[in-house]
Amino acid sequence: MNKPVDSFIRQAQGVRVGVSRAHESAHLHVAGEAPYTDDIPELAGTLHAALGLSPVARGRLVGMDLDPIRAMPGVVAVIAAADLPGVNECGALEHDDPILAEGEVRYVGQPVFAVIARTRDAARRAAARAKDVLTIEPLPPVLTPQEAHALGQYVVPPSHLKRTSHPGGVAGAIAGAKHRLKDTLFVGGQEQFYLEGQISYAIAQEDGGMLVHCSTQHPSEMQHLIAHVLNLSSNQVQVQCRRMGGGFGGKESQSAVFACIAAIASRQLGRPVKLRPDRDDDFLVTGRRHCFHYEYEVGFDDDGRIVGSEITMVSRAGHSADLSAPVMTRALCHFDNAYWLPDVAIHGYSGKTNTQSNTAFRGFGGPQGAIAIEYILDTVARKLGKDPLDVRRANFYGVDERNVTPYGQLVEDNQIAPLVAQLEASSDYRARRDAVAAYNASSPVLKRGLALTPVKFGISFNVVHLNQAGALVHIYGDGSILVNHGGTEMGQGLNTKVAQVVAHELGVNFERVRVTGTDTQKVANTSATAASTGADLNGKAAQDAAHQLRERLTAFLVEKHGPVDVRFADDTVWVGAQSMSFVEVVKQAYFARVQLWSDGFYATPGLHWNRETMQGKPFYYFAYGAAVSEVVVDTLTGEWKLLRADVLHDVGRSLNPAIDIGQVEGAFIQGMGWLTTEELVWLPADSPRAGLLATHAPSTYKIPTANDCPPVFDVRLYDADNAAETVHRSKAVGEPPLLLPFSVFFAIRDAVSAAGGHRVDPPLQAPATPEAILTALAAVQAAC
Structure with a gap:
């Protein structure tokens, strides 16, 4: 990590990269003067749109009487699927995602019509009457990935990645191992919770043109989709985005429905139209990080070294494909994380459910893939009575051998062993492990836990032409x-x-x-x-x-x-x-x-990928990292607290150490929220409001706050150039550090395990809410 004095000297020497500088808009942010899409001065005659949402998770749309909506005060127009001038579709990869529902409804919150009114409040009041004007014949919804998998119901065909050298294949390798393990795991999804919600402001231009100010991570895709829905060529559509108040993947594909509807309304009415849903509607309409259900079986030796492994991953994709296929591909390609897996079979299924279509989220499937192998190794260590770090180290990728991934890419510039060794020493891991054991021996109610977890994360789009x-x-x-x-x-x-x-x-x-x-x-x-x-x-x-x-x-x-x-x-x-x-x-x-x-x-040079064989070089390079977390758990209430986190992360030769450290810190806290506090709950199929996302507001969905940051939070950048020829030998920093707080989850699991003297493997699921912790504690104590 560059010290401030080093940064000052480098700047004085004329160096402009590798030095810490404030964010270019920081002075505007702190002064409240950084304009976002909603801050753009509204043109005279601007109208406001709101969405009429389906109150049913699954059903046939047999009637829609919009006249009462049109008659409401301030309403200028109501737009349904039949009013669209072009295609009623905004899918990112597959043509399976209608802009407005037509013929059927697929989830609670699906947009069915749009109200255009003189004020935002008038539009919202009118759109809220959707349940009164829609006639829907309900059908039984499918809400969980397990249900979808049992029905063989997927949004895209399954994916399979396999490597084996054993004469009996992967099953033979597992069967021939001295020790075997078979179990399941569930890891929940996560809401992006960007501070600025979805918003688009469309302004019809001369000669059929369209200007759309959109809070989006993908302006070109918005341009393409708007052109299609308006029957225009791309050169007639201009999309602008000065800045977003957060995105995290939620504004990559799912800004489309808002951009398209605003543009449709502006074209139809010849007036500027703004569409900004409130936070509840944003939650209900858009998707988020995919939750995953896992079924796994592994074989391992006395040192905890994995000799054979097979895992099935089933995601909750939602009602349409969106980006679920590439998310699953990245999950499959990150199951190995930092570990050599000689005989391995990985199966990925994107379950079609009557819920919001899940989408990109920081890590894009990588965290869901990697946490499974970390859970497995944590369990293996407990079964063998070993320190989990020793088991992890026994499975690390090598430098000159044991260094090819299951998908055929060579792990070059492998930094994982020296990076982990440096963090182990700087964090006093071994001494703290002894101190935790001593504390737990004398504390019957409060139990401490400690964990060190590594990260290897591939950098590049796994669709080559996007790079x-x-x-x-x-x-x-x-x-x-x-x-x-x-x-x-x-x-x-x-x-x-x-x-x-x-x-x-x-x-x-x-x-x-x-x-x-x-x-x-x-x-x-x-x-x-x-x-x-x-x-x-x-x-x-x-x-x-x-x-x-x-x-x-x-x-x-x-x-x-x-x-x-x-x-x-x-x-x-x-x-x-x-x-x-x-x-x-x-x-x-x-x-x-x-x-x-x-x-x-x-x-980006050198990339190639065969989607059929799941082989190639999908990543230009790997970023590495590791974190040590120490927690304390109250075994009576399930409450927990992060006491200390030590992080060492590889960003190559940092372009801006201050910004990179901020990204690592933010990713750590966000990932910790995913694995501990952020729980998504849909009302079950037998509920009167089946399929409703019950956690659709800050009052019911709990992201981490400043109080959740540990009192000791030591974040450092690993000192090494990127071997790949990147811009000034830097490495990407956005997504990889989100995997670092795996250490928090496994520290909590370690503390729960301590309640049973480490004799029972805790069945802790994620997110590790107090309720989930109490459930795991009860299972541990019952087995003792």
Whole structure:
């Protein structure tokens, strides 16, 4: 981790990357002056939309009398599926996701019609009468992944990943092992809970054009879908996004229904239309992280080394495919986490349920895949009476052997063993393990737990063609620089890093560079800002554009001054022994008619993936990390507290240590919430409101707060360059650290296990709410 003094010295030396800088919009955030989509001044005549939602989880839509809605005060229009000018579909990959329900309803909260009114309150009041105007013949809903799996009901075909060298296959390897283990596990989903909800503001333009301001991670996809629903070509649709108040994957594909409906209404009425659902409707309409049900069987030796493993993963996909297929693929490809699994079979099923269509969420299936092997190894250690860290270490990927993943990718630049060893020492893991045991021996009610868990996370989209990006860099006559790229800023500091890269490439002060909002009319055919690739892709594209400009200016100076060395640094250009300000060089170049703008492009090299065989190189590189967590659990109430967390995470050569540490801290707390407090509850099939998401507001859905941060929270960056040729040898930081709080969950499990003297394996499920902890404690105590 760069110390502040090191960062200051590096900046004084003209270095603009690898130094800690404040987020480029931080001064606007703290002053309340950073405009989001809802802050854009509304044009005269702006109307407001609200969605009429299905009150039934599954049924036939046999009637819809919208006249009473149209007659309500302030209502201007009501739009149903029949009113759409183009296709009634907004699926991300499959054509199975209607914008407005037609013929059937698939979940409680599915949009059936849209009300357009003069005020937002009038629109909401009218839309709330949906249950009064819809006639639906209810059908039995399927609500859990287990039910869907039993029925063979999936949104996409199952996926299978297998590797075996045993003569008897994976089953033979398991059967021949000295020890065997067979069990199930359930891990719940998670709401994105972005601070800024979904919102779109559509403004019809001249000659059939459409401008949509949208809080989205994927402006190009919104452009494509809006064009289809309006029967337009893409060049008639412009989507802009200056910033989001959080996204976490929830605004990658699922901003589509809001963008499309706002655009439809604006086109039909010829007036600007804004659609901003309240938090409850946002929860009810949109999907979230997939929950997973697991069935597994493993064989292992006396050291806890896995010799054979087979696991079936079933996700709650929801009513449509959305991004469930690639989420499951990443889950399958992350089941190995940091471990060599010689004989392994992994089966993935995306269960079709009558719930919201689940979607991308930070980690994109990786956390759901990796937690299963961590649960297995934690159980293996307890069965053998060993420290879980020793069992984990016995299974680590090797450097020169035992270093090929089940999907055929070589694990290069393997940092896991030295990184874990460094954290083990710096966190005093062994001494604290003894201290925890001593504490528990003298404490009958409060029990402490300790766990160290590692992370290996693959970086790249697992759809190869998405790994590309473009950027534009303009140098103006006064020496100021404007950058536009295809990524979106959702608070993660992407624009700050891109500005640093451009400033460094051109040898100018950071303050000289400004990054503008994402705009489909500036950089076309962009990929989503997702899969932790934002800085990797867009940083490289912006670097390419800036490099071209620097080379162009260098060629101009050499032509003017002869064959001399030219160097750009610290807002100054050295031409041989002579120095000039960057501004003066720009002025001279302009008068000499040198092009002072350039486009840049980047495509990640070396990726290939066969979806049929599930083999290839889907990831450009791996990011590594590890965390140690210590908790205390009250065995009478199930309450728990995180006492200390030590984190060491690999971001390669950090572009901005301050931002990267902030990302690690945020991911840790968010992941801890997923595994401990954030519980999603749908009312059961025998309930009068079957399929209703009961936890659809902050009053019933509990994300972590400042009080949940541990009093000791030591986050450090691992000191190592990225072996892959990334922008300044940095590594992605968005998603991998979300897996670090596995250590919190397994520390809680360790504390529960201590209540039974570590003789019984606790059947703790996630999230580990107090109720789940008490259930596990009861099982442990009953077995003792």
